[in-house]
Amino acid sequence: MHILIGFLLLAIIAYLLFRQSSAQRASLPAPQALSAQSVRPFAYMANGVLFLRRNGQKIEELDSPYIRESIARRDRARQRHSWKEGTSFNIQAGGGRRSFESIDRPLVATAAAYAPNGDLYYFLRDETIGGLFRREAESDKELRIMLRQGLHLTHLCASPDGSRLAASVQEDGGVSSIALFDNEGNNFRIVTGGDTVDVAPAWIPDAPARLLFQSAGLARDENGYLLAQSHNSIQILDMDTGTIEPILDNDAFDYLKPRVDAEGNLLFIRRPYEIPRYKAENAITDVLFFPFRLLRALFHYLNFFSLMYSRKPLTSADNPSVKADIKDILLQGKRIDAEKALRNERPVHGIPSLVPSSWELVRRSRNGDETVLATNVASYDLGADGVIVYSNGRGVFVIEPDGKAALAMKGDLVAEVAAG
Numbered sequence: 001m002h003i004l005i006g007f008l009l010l011a012i013i014a015y016l017l018f019r020q021s022s023a024q025r026a027s028l029p030a031p032q033a034l035s036a037q038s039v040r041p042f043a044y045m046a047n048g049v050l051f052l053r054r055n056g057q058k059i060e061e062l063d064s065p066y067i068r069e070s071i072a073r074r075d076r077a078r079q080r081h082s083w084k085e086g087t088s089f090n091i092q093a094g095g096g097r098r099s100f101e102s103i104d105r106p107l108v109a110t111a112a113a114y115a116p117n118g119d120l121y122y123f124l125r126d127e128t129i130g131g132l133f134r135r136e137a138e139s140d141k142e143l144r145i146m147l148r149q150g151l152h153l154t155h156l157c158a159s160p161d162g163s164r165l166a167a168s169v170q171e172d173g174g175v176s177s178i179a180l181f182d183n184e185g186n187n188f189r190i191v192t193g194g195d196t197v198d199v200a201p202a203w204i205p206d207a208p209a210r211l212l213f214q215s216a217g218l219a220r221d222e223n224g225y226l227l228a229q230s231h232n233s234i235q236i237l238d239m240d241t242g243t244i245e246p247i248l249d250n251d252a253f254d255y256l257k258p259r260v261d262a263e264g265n266l267l268f269i270r271r272p273y274e275i276p277r278y279k280a281e282n283a284i285t286d287v288l289f290f291p292f293r294l295l296r297a298l299f300h301y302l303n304f305f306s307l308m309y310s311r312k313p314l315t316s317a318d319n320p321s322v323k324a325d326i327k328d329i330l331l332q333g334k335r336i337d338a339e340k341a342l343r344n345e346r347p348v349h350g351i352p353s354l355v356p357s358s359w360e361l362v363r364r365s366r367n368g369d370e371t372v373l374a375t376n377v378a379s380y381d382l383g384a385d386g387v388i389v390y391s392n393g394r395g396v397f398v399i400e401p402d403g404k405a406a407l408a409m410k411g412d413l414v415a416e417v418a419a420g
Helices: 002-027 065-080 280-310 338-344
Strands: 042-046 049-053 108-114 120-125 129-135 142-149 153-158 164-170 176-182 196-204 207-220 226-229 233-238 243-248 253-260 266-272 328-331 334-337 360-364 370-374 379-382 388-391 395-399 405-410 416-419
Touching: 042 108, 042 395, 049 108, 065 142, 108 416, 120 153, 129 153, 153 196, 164 196, 164 207, 176 207, 207 253, 233 253, 243 266, 253 379, 266 379, 370 395, 388 416
Parallel strands: 108 153, 176 196, 196 253, 379 416
Antiparallel strands: 042 049, 042 416, 108 120, 120 129, 129 142, 153 164, 164 176, 196 207, 207 226, 207 233, 233 243, 253 266, 266 360, 328 334, 360 370, 379 388, 388 395, 395 405
């Protein structure tokens, strides 16, 4: 009886949410008609892989000598340890397969940004080592800028003159700070601190000693465990005095990815801030799925002993690998139910959206006037010539300086974009 009541409550909640989302979508204005297909150069990251497109050319995966070298080392390591396959040496405590070399971990791209001269900076990392590289625009040569143990950079941004770079450094305990260094990787220094998540630095064209970034505070319990993250605000750092002041701060919204154009307008993504709560439907779901989760844990426990003593798993070892589930993905620090978004959100220029229409790209003038440039914006970047490249998670679009919009490409999961 209690289970039936629980299902009835879930059905009522789902129906009310569907009606609300349908009403919101119906009230949105129609998007501006697209011009011809854009041939603008850009880069984007999807599932940890960096893709590039030059002027009018097809999209191609980054061809990196460092990645090729890493794959070769991984293959040699696999050959050295191939004799351990099928033995207890290859079983780890959780019942899965053990990797004997850190190089067996795949390399992922976590950041990309274009310099004013067209060179592309990008950061690649595995579980142990992170490296910053530059691909020269004219020669396509890859230059290694820095390679460090435990280094993890995100949100690269080149200064207007190309002499310096800013990035976010991920540290222990969920903390991220802003770091500065020159275009050769020297003079590396962290310029923000505290128990915060400081990311997405942005240079100001007419103020080289000032830097914008988004920041969110972390809440912890008495044992230091992370409980929640506050809303994201936009802060400005004066590098001459070391002072930090808020520019946009409202606990009802997240303000993300600040950029400043040549006219001094501030661009950013604005989305509603949702306070994390343990809701009634979470409790109902936990009760309903508890038996299945218990059986799953018991299965993995027994599977571990089967592998250890008989060297045979309880399931076939020849099954094809399972691809990553696209249902729950992480965009701009927020977990997204992709299936729900694709089903309920209004497409952008015919391209399905992975993020809600409440994720808006906003331009704020010096006197405070705001204009919404696009909705359903998962990521964007501002080019040196004023062009805006943005994504709704499934496609990349371009807004020219004259305001005309164009489709650049369709994709499966576009996490970040960089305007060339």
